[in-house]
Amino acid sequence: MALWRSARLGAQLQKSSSAACNPLSRTSIAAFSSRLLNQTSSLFSTAQPHPEASDLQTRLRELIPEEQARLKEIRKKYGNVVLGETTVDMAIGGMRGIKGMIWEPSLLDANEGIRFRGFSIPECQKLLPKIKPDGEPLPEGLLWLLMTGEVPTIEQALAVSEELKSRAKVPGHVERVLNALPSGTHPMTQFTAGIMALQTESVFAKAYAGGIHKSRYWEPCYEDAMDCIARVPALAAMIYRKTFKDGKVLPGDNNLDYSGNFAHMMGFDDPQFHELMRLYIVIHSAKYKLAPVAGAMNDKEDGRSYWSEGEMVGSALSDPYLSFAAGMNGLAGPLHGLANQECLRWLRHVVDEIGVGASKDELQQFVQDTLKAGKVVPGFGHAVLRKTDPRYTCQREFALKHLSDNPMVKLVSNVYEVVPDVLLKTGKVNNPWPNVDAHSGVLLQHYGLTEENFYTVLFGVSRAMGVLTQLVWDRALGLPIERPKSLTTKAIVEFCEKKASTMAAA
């Protein structure tokens, strides 16, 4: 059993781990989990906690053979089943809706939003271990859930916390790489450069060069994934301090949890902000199935597209650092993760142009002017969702609980009341509702993190958990190199014409 070494946090956690603090006892969590499992299509055979497994890698070692056998069975039994059809519209329209990828940590329902291993955000808030009974869940517990499909015990979440601390040291050359970049380099560019600099530490790359057997790829991949998850908060904090503060890199505090320590290294010690960071990391951690192609790039002849935040790059056995950095370049696109920066900037324009207390008519005009200028309204719309993003809703609840008097929070609600109608009237927007990015900036600025250019780095730190979890499973399940077929428009026309003439002849 992992021991929590911090006296301060340990005392808090002991309290919260008691059944009295947890709304559900272990037995009822198990019952709840298995009920939920029956209702969802989670690939895992069980979501019940396994309190006896003290550390994550041991638990994965137990689960992997079962999952390998299950995948083999799925392929044998259902290998020929048609999942859907691909139309010309889909090929031109960014592959939207094509079912063609395995992604275990999360699943998106167009109407109810994301589920992490079958659990909705409110369920995660209820079930995952917390520091305070009425607080937000620990991302360390979420990481256990993402990796194993099981709700962890408090001890298991704390074991993850300890494991991450033991891996958190960022080698000295990373800071030198950041220092070499010109001032004014966007924080996301610094972030991917920093991740690439960390790649010198890749255990996977070394093991591959040393000739490791493919059946063991997941082991060094796990090492890299956990090292990378452990190190990105310090890297991000370093970028923040250098770009926006006095340049001094603040040391971590081993008495704090992952999120609290991250906030602390950036220079924020308000416990309520630490709570916000816990929520923020949890809800931004995993991608929706089939992330957008915002970061896609085609290579010349073979048309292989690299998308989905690192997974496809990883399928070429690029190590986790290379894969994660590739994914972060996609996240840095303004239609994807950069939208949170764009959103706060847009709200600031609203305040500058028509005031924080603008009337609904004034707001409506402002939104129409944004569209007329050929721009999108950031924070609204989604490639898959067709309802308000539950990640927006839980941030709104946090805002109402902790900062309801903040005029920017009120502005965000007023914007919610105006934007969907204006977008719907264009007749082309498939989802007029707010997404996760519509609220996050206003919460961060309330606690003093006002530099919006940094926001996507926070998103990236959180996303490491989901993306790297999948990479471990890709290697554990022996998934192959990904290579969707591309066509030229000429080939599409020829195919369609041939099909039409065959049908006419029949």
Ligand SMILES: CC(=O)SCCNC(=O)CCNC(=O)[C@H](O)C(C)(C)COP(=O)(O)OP(=O)(O)OC[C@H]1O[C@@H](n2cnc3c(N)ncnc32)[C@H](O)[C@@H]1OP(=O)(O)O
């Ligand atoms: C974490 C995340 O990545 S969440 C998404 C963050 N991104 C944003 O908030 C940026 C604003 N939103 C958008 O640009 C889009 O809604 C996206 C990129 C998220 C989804 O794109 P799509 O799946 O193509 O959306 P959809 O099918 O509704 O698009 C149809 C049309 O409506 C437009 N549209 C969609 N959302 C918006 C919006 N918020 N403002 C203005 N126009 C929009 C599209 O640009 C497209 O126009 P076009 O036909 O002239 O090219």
Ligand SMILES: O=C([O-])CC(=O)C(=O)O
């Ligand atoms: O899935 C998407 O299209 C974008 C998104 O909300 C995310 O990655 O969190």
